[in-house]
Amino acid sequence: MTLSPLTRHIVRWIAIGYIAVLVVVPVGLILWRTLSPGIGSFFASISTPAAISALNLSLLVVAIVVPLNVLFGVPTALVLARNRFRGKSILQAAIDLPFAVSPVIVGAALILLWGSAGLFGFVENHLGLKIIFGFPGIVLACIFVTVPFVIREVEPVLHELGTDQEEAAATLGAQWWQTFWRITLPSIRWGLTYGIVLTVARTLGEFGAVLMVAANLPGESQTLTLLVADRYNRGAEYGAYALSTLLMTVAVLVLIAQVILDARRSRPAEPALGE
Amino acid sequence: MTAAVDEHGRRPGLIKPRYGSTSLRVGAATMWLSIIVLLPLAAILWQSAGGGWDAFWGAVTSPAALASFRVTLTIAAGVTVINTVFGLVVAWVLTRDEFPGKRLVDAVIDLPFALPTIVASLVMLALYGPGSPVGIQLQHTKWGVGIALLFVTLPFVVRSVQPVLLELDREVEEAAASLGANNYSIATRVILPALLPALLSGAGLAFSRAIGEFGSVVLIGGAVPGETEVSSQWIRTLIENDDQVGAAAISIVLLTISFAILVSLRTTGARVAKREEMAG
Numbered sequence: 001m002t003l004s005p006l007t008r009h010i011v012r013w014i015a016i017g018y019i020a021v022l023v024v025v026p027v028g029l030i031l032w033r034t035l036s037p038g039i040g041s042f043f044a045s046i047s048t049p050a051a052i053s054a055l056n057l058s059l060l061v062v063a064i065v066v067p068l069n070v071l072f073g074v075p076t077a078l079v080l081a082r083n084r085f086r087g088k089s090i091l092q093a094a095i096d097l098p099f100a101v102s103p104v105i106v107g108a109a110l111i112l113l114w115g116s117a118g119l120f121g122f123v124e125n126h127l128g129l130k131i132i133f134g135f136p137g138i139v140l141a142c143i144f145v146t147v148p149f150v151i152r153e154v155e156p157v158l159h160e161l162g163t164d165q166e167e168a169a170a171t172l173g174a175q176w177w178q179t180f181w182r183i184t185l186p187s188i189r190w191g192l193t194y195g196i197v198l199t200v201a202r203t204l205g206e207f208g209a210v211l212m213v214a215a216n217l218p219g220e221s222q223t224l225t226l227l228v229a230d231r232y233n234r235g236a237e238y239g240a241y242a243l244s245t246l247l248m249t250v251a252v253l254v255l256i257a258q259v260i261l262d263a264r265r266s267r268p269a270e271p272a273l274g275e
Numbered sequence: 276m277t278a279a280v281d282e283h284g285r286r287p288g289l290i291k292p293r294y295g296s297t298s299l300r301v302g303a304a305t306m307w308l309s310i311i312v313l314l315p316l317a318a319i320l321w322q323s324a325g326g327g328w329d330a331f332w333g334a335v336t337s338p339a340a341l342a343s344f345r346v347t348l349t350i351a352a353g354v355t356v357i358n359t360v361f362g363l364v365v366a367w368v369l370t371r372d373e374f375p376g377k378r379l380v381d382a383v384i385d386l387p388f389a390l391p392t393i394v395a396s397l398v399m400l401a402l403y404g405p406g407s408p409v410g411i412q413l414q415h416t417k418w419g420v421g422i423a424l425l426f427v428t429l430p431f432v433v434r435s436v437q438p439v440l441l442e443l444d445r446e447v448e449e450a451a452a453s454l455g456a457n458n459y460s461i462a463t464r465v466i467l468p469a470l471l472p473a474l475l476s477g478a479g480l481a482f483s484r485a486i487g488e489f490g491s492v493v494l495i496g497g498a499v500p501g502e503t504e505v506s507s508q509w510i511r512t513l514i515e516n517d518d519q520v521g522a523a524a525i526s527i528v529l530l531t532i533s534f535a536i537l538v539s540l541r542t543t544g545a546r547v548a549k550r551e552e553m554a555g
Contacts (some may be wrong), residue, residue, distance in 0.1 A: 001448045001461045008372060015368040016380060018361045022426055023383055026402040033401065076304040083297045091301070094308050097316070100533045102487025103392075104507040105526045108514055109315035112322045112523060119318045143311050205391025208489035212511065225393045225490075232397060232494055237406075244394045251389035255382060 027248070034245040037238070045242035053219045054227040057138075061223065062203045065142045069199050073150030074192065078184070080151070081158035098147050106144050107212020110137060135221065137213035142206055146199045153195035157188045157265070194261045201254045205247060319530070323523035334513075334521035335528055342501040343509040344528070350417060350505070351485035354424040359478045362432025363470070369433070370440040387429050392490025399423045399495050415497040420505065423491040428484050432477035439473040472547050479540045483533045 003011065034042055045051070079085075080092065098106070114131040116124045123129050131137050165187075169179045185192075207225040215221045222230065224243060232240040323331055334340060369381050387395065403413040403422055413419035443466065451461050489507040496503035498512070506529055513522035 001452070001458055001466060003458065011364060012368050012372050012374060015361070015365045018365065019380060019383060019429075022422075022429060023386055026398045026426075027386065029401040029408070030398050072304065072307045075300055076307070079297065079300040079304060083301070085297055085301050087301075091305065091308070094313060096537075097312055100483060100530075100537050101316070102489060102507050102529060102533075104489045104510050105319070105487065105529060106315070108510055108522050108526050109319050111514060112519060113315045113318035117517075117519060119314075119321055140311070144315065147308070147311055201389065205394070207391060207393040208493075208507070212514065225391055228393050228397065229494065232400075240397055241401075244397045247391050247394050251386065251391070251394075254389050255385055258385070259382070 030241055030244055030248070033238075034241045041238075042242050042245065045239050046246050048239075050218045050222070050227060051224075051239075051243065054222050054224045057220075057222065058204050058224045061138055061142055062200055064139050065146060065203050066196055066199055068143060069146055069150045070192070070196065073147075073195065074154060074188075077151045077154035077158060077188075081155050082163065095148050095151055098145050101144075103145065103206065103208025104212060106141055106209040110140055110144070110209075110213050114140070132213050133215040133221070138210050138221065138223065141209035141213050142203045145206055145209055146202050149198040149202065150192065150195035153191045153198070154188050157191035158184075161187050190261050190265045194258065194265075197254055197257045197261075201250060204250055316530075319523045319526050322519050323527045325523075326520040330520050331524045331527075334518075334524035337521075339500060339504075340506075340509060340521075340525055343504050343506040343525075346417065346420075346501065346503065347486050347505040347507075350421050350424060351482050354421055354428060354485050355478050355482040358425060358428050358481055359432050359474060362429070362477060363436055363474065366433045366436040366440055370437060384430050384433050387427050392427065392488070393494070395427055395491040396423060396494040399426055399491070404495065414495055415499055415503060417503055419495040420492045420503050423495050424485045424488055427488060427491045428481035431481040431484065432474065435473045435477035435480070436470055439470055443469055472543065476540050476544065479536045483536045486532060487529055 046055075076095070080088065101109075111132050112118050114120050114123060114137065116132070118132075124131060129136070131140065161184075165183050166179050169183050170176075174182070205225060206223075207229070210223055211226060211229070214223065214226060216226050216230070218227070218230070224247060228240050228243045228247070231237075231243065365384070369377065369384075390398070399419070399422055400414060401407075402409070403411050403419060405412055405414055413422060448461050448465055451465050456464070486505075487507055488505070489511075492503075492505055493508065496505065496508070498504040498508045506525055510522050510525050510529075513519075513525065
């Protein structure tokens with residue numbers, strides 16, 4: 001279907017205009033409002049005690065969520081890619097569940113399970129471990145929403161890789177951990193890296209689920225995104241813009257990582273097409 | 276891969292590397308998912324059933340709940356239609372047009388997925404809020420909620436249509452053109468039928484995201500009952516008022532809608548793949 005030059009230009013400008021009005025202009029406006037008073041006030045705004053402690057808390061959550069997701073994600077991806085077992089399609093569907101659940105429902109679900117009036121309320125009431133409105137609640141919420149990332153990035157790589165090299169290693173007498181460290185892990189490293197990048201970005205950016213389960217006390221249980229909303233609601237718009245710019249920088253870095261890792265992952269796959 | 280394989284998909288005679296026994300690893304994965312994902316969702320079911328059918332039905336059909344469903348579903352439906360149309364246009368331009376800066380436009384499409392939802396909210400308020408430089412004030416209106424949802428669901432249709440459009444056989448279109456078909460009949464008889472599964476899938480994902488969205492609408496919407504209060508905000512209000520049965524009941528309704536959409540997309544997707552396999 002060949003469009004006349006006039007139609008092609010009209011269609012092109014409709015598309016560009018839509019993206020400009022919806023994405024480019026609003027994002028540019030935030031950047032301009034953040035940076036127009038000067039870079040000094042931007043840094044001053046993101047280094048207040050409240051901002052620093054929110055950043056520390058968010059990074060601490062990342063430091064817990066990422067290793068757990070890798071530790072459980074890689075073996076799960078391996079078993080999904082390499083084995084057949086009863087209930088596999090159910091497990092596959094369960095892994096994608098978090099994508100379909102609204103963040104507020106994630107928070108509500110955690111409260112209904114771990115809250116003092118919840119199904120597992122005994123943990124708080126009798127064992128004295130405060131999960132909801134405490135730090136463990138924030139971690140649980142972030143793991144819930146990031147569970148699929150590592151698995152979903154690693155599993156297709158394992159499928160594409162096949163089992164030839166692993167079988168060869170095993171035939172030559174390698175132990176399972178030798179095979180894993182020397183064959184499997186190097187092959188999945190870019191997929192795993194991207195899964196981790198997505199996990200970090202989502203953990204730093206999660207708002208709805210964390211808002212539900214966090215006490216939102218400045219300096220104690222206020223993550224970066226909660227501080228953004230808090231600052232906006234208190235009328236401190238500039239402070240909210242500055243933190244948003246910080247979070248946007250993370251998002252742009254994720255997009256850049258995506259482009260780089262896509263290029264890396266497609267390279268070793270190319271010779272395989274000739275088989 | 277033409278080597279002989281046995282019924283387990285393995286090649287006989289080769290030693291398979293084993294990372295522990297299969298059932299142990301399946302058990303560990305299931306356990307982990309259960310604690311993190313399945314048990315909390317089961318707790319919603321349990322709480323919604325806790326007050327009996329009457330309590331469930333009462334919570335779902337209360338005026339405030341019905342108003343939130345009406346707001347959520349109408350705005351989500353409108354947003355899905357708009358983004359399906361514009362998503363198709365954008366995907367078309369990105370695959371069939373050439374102009375300087377195209378790669379940049381392509382990269383910008385992913386930004387709404389990468390941005391935290393609360394940042395999306397502020398971004399929309401900057402241009403469409405009280406301090407708007409162009410004088411458009413949409414805060415606390417349903418149009419504001421709509422534009423925030425347009426922003427966060429922009430990538431779905433574009434990214435599901437784009438690869439299909441790229442793979443589409445141009446020769447079929449050329450053949451249709453050489454047989455005298457005009458652009459309108461090529462678009463409606465050749466291109467759109469081929470794009471339909473991808474369009475539906477993108478639209479379904481966008482709708483599913485829109486009905487559960489919270490972070491991006493919370494600041495711009497402001498929870499005006501019957502006008503901008505979406506169901507996710509109503510769930511939050513119920514939890515804050517310690518109405519656990521009510522919150523669980525509303526959650527069940529939203530979850531059922533999302534799951535129904537995703538399951539139907541998955542089954543139609545599998546059917547299309549099977550048909551293509553048989554045709555190939």
